Amino acid sequence: MxxxxxxxxxxxxxxxxxxxxxxxxxxxxxxxxxxxRDQQLAPRAILIRADLHETTTIEGKRVKDPKGxxxxxxxxxxxxxxxxxxxxxxxxTNGKENFVLTDATHDPEKSDKVPRGGKNSGKIVWPSEDALxxxxxxxxxYSHLPTQA
Numbered sequence: 001m002x003x004x005x006x007x008x009x010x011x012x013x014x015x016x017x018x019x020x021x022x023x024x025x026x027x028x029x030x031x032x033x034x035x036x037r038d039q040q041l042a043p044r045a046i047l048i049r050a051d052l053h054e055t056t057t058i059e060g061k062r063v064k065d066p067k068g069x070x071x072x073x074x075x076x077x078x079x080x081x082x083x084x085x086x087x088x089x090x091x092x093t094n095g096k097e098n099f100v101l102t103d104a105t106h107d108p109e110k111s112d113k114v115p116r117g118g119k120n121s122g123k124i125v126w127p128s129e130d131a132l133x134x135x136x137x138x139x140x141x142y143s144h145l146p147t148q149a
Contacts, residue, residue: 011044011134012032013047013132013133015131016131028071029135031091035089036073039087039104039106041077044077047086047132051071052069052070052071052096068095069094074088084113085110086109087106089104089105089106110125112125
């Protein structure tokens, strides 16, 4: 995939009712964007699904993630916004208070209506905007300029 060039305006969201502090939200926004850019895409919307944590689900059980501390994010390109799909990603760091990306993993594209929190929770990964809190400083513009040879 070719890297995006130019200015990219991104909207950031958190689940409604989250209790993440303003300071941590700002750090998570930067980590989420770095995680999405790991694929060299220019996301249009990013959902920050959780604060940094060190657990994951393996074979249906909640366990300590072998790769360590990470944020859980979902992002969309223009095309995915229209089709109501997203890519779920984990942005790994060196600890609970470290927001510098060390590694990223990305799942294949999924429908926004994929259940979260267990199949019977009644919640979906990417609900409508009225069930989300948009980050106060959103949209944020990022510049992507070509590197000179």
